[in-house]
Amino acid sequence: MKLVFAGGGTGGHLYPALALAQNWRTNHPEDQIIFVGTTKGIETSVVPQYGFPLFLIPVEGIPRKFSRDAIKKLLLIPQSLIIAYRFLKKEKPDLVIGTGGYVSFPVVYAATLLKIPTLIHEQNAYPGIANKILARKVNAVCLTFGEAKQRLKARKIYETGLPVRSEFLQNKREDLREKLGIGEKELLLVAFGGSQGAQTLNRVIGYLLPELIKRPHIKVIWATGPKNYENLKQTYINLPEQIKMVPYIDNMPEVLPAADLAITRAGAATLAEIAAAKVASVLIPYPYAAENHQEHNARTFANHGAAVVLKDSDCSEEKVKNTILSLIDNPDVLIKMAEKAQKLLRQDALEEIIKIIKSLLRQTSNKKN
Known part of the structure; x- marks a missing residue:
């Protein structure tokens, strides 16, 4: 069997695909798996680390505002569709799986034109x-949230949850903290804005730094985003050892489960990983997400007592300090929030989607025979 995964641009769309691909490779080592990504996405560096072949197409995200650049990027869609069509016609995969991001559309659409079985998440x-x-x-649609069903028309819809990489569930917190040099009475704060970084989150950490430095038992891993790293490195010179600034956390399953508090955006994949890692969080939803879905995601966690939500427009220095320092100074509250976060994880999400993949492949095999 041959499977093609199309998902990327950002880690939120790539890592669910990697979770599925890793599981499939482990249980079906004889099968072939190929990823299709974009030339400018995070997948160009991440997918090769996992040992999967990667085919690139030139599609890019389209700016919401009308401009010459938007027209240029819009024209990349038909070009990418043609490239994807030719690639799939040559490779003849048994199934194409799309996990979102702008690469997913031309690849999955091309597969439907070629009558190749398809699944999207x-x-x-x-x-x-x-x-x-x-x-x-497509042949099947898998959903993280059941309420999305009312907004889609499809042949078959399954509410499966969102798959996370197995390392999040397998790695032991104590071992990870020891590896990171976090003492028993120390707290680890991890701040990240996804694979692209987030200026608001960087500003939030900037507000907190003087107070964090006064608390040497607080250790910080601060992922600025690759585009912001050099400027921030020059701005914050001579940070104490307790504050570790990095462009990006590429080994999140070895960091997040060791944390006591995460400060981050509220993409669905990020929240699934937070739940799997069993960690409390302060969520700052990206205000320009389609249909404001990050706000909805964050409120779900907050309503269950698993997170505190700060609006992007409400991140004043005073509000940030009052909110986050009150959590840091009350470790018992963080423990309760972490326990509630874990309960929000759909433990069988990966297995459920794998079952659907197997069902689609059986149907394909029966038709061939």
Whole structure:
């Protein structure tokens, strides 16, 4: 069997695909798996680390505002569709799986034109335009949130949850903390804005730094985002050892489960990993996400007592300090929040999607025979 995964641009769309691909490779080592990604996405560096072949197409995200650049990027869609069509016609995969991001649309759409069985995973409660179009054409749609069902028309819809990499569940917190040099009475704060970084989160950490430095038992891993790293490194010279600034955390399963508090955006994949890692969080939803889905995701966690939500527009220095320092100074509260976060994880998400993949492949095999 040959499977093609199309998902990327950001870690939120790539890592669910990697979770599925890793599981499939472990249990079906004789099968072939190929990833399709974009030339400018995180997948160009991450996928090779996992040992999967990667085919690249030139599609890019389209700016919401009308401009010459938006037109240029819009024209990349038909070009990428043609490239994807030729690639799939040559490779003849048994199944194409799309996990979102702008690479997913041309690859999955091309597969439907070639009558190749297809599956897409919709991460958010409010599906984007691409998945609304694809849902009508693919063989199966898997959902993280059941309420997305009312916003999609599809042949078959399954509420599966969102798959996370097995390392999140397998890695032991104590071992990870020892490896990172975190003492028994120390707290680890991890701040990250996804694979692209987030200026608001960087500003939040900037507000907190003087107070954090006064608390030497607080250790910080601060992922600035690759684009912001050099500037921030020059701004914050001579940070104490307790504050570790990095461009990006590429080994998140070895960091997040060791944390006591995460400060981050509220993408669906990030929240699934937070739940799997059993960690309390302060969530700052990206305000320009389609259908404001990050706000919805964050409120779900907050309503269950698993997170505190700060609006992007409400991150004043005073509000940030009052909110986050009150959590840091009350470790018992963080423990309770972490326990509630863990309860929000759909433990069988990966297995459920694997079952659907097997079912689609059986149908394909029966048709061939």
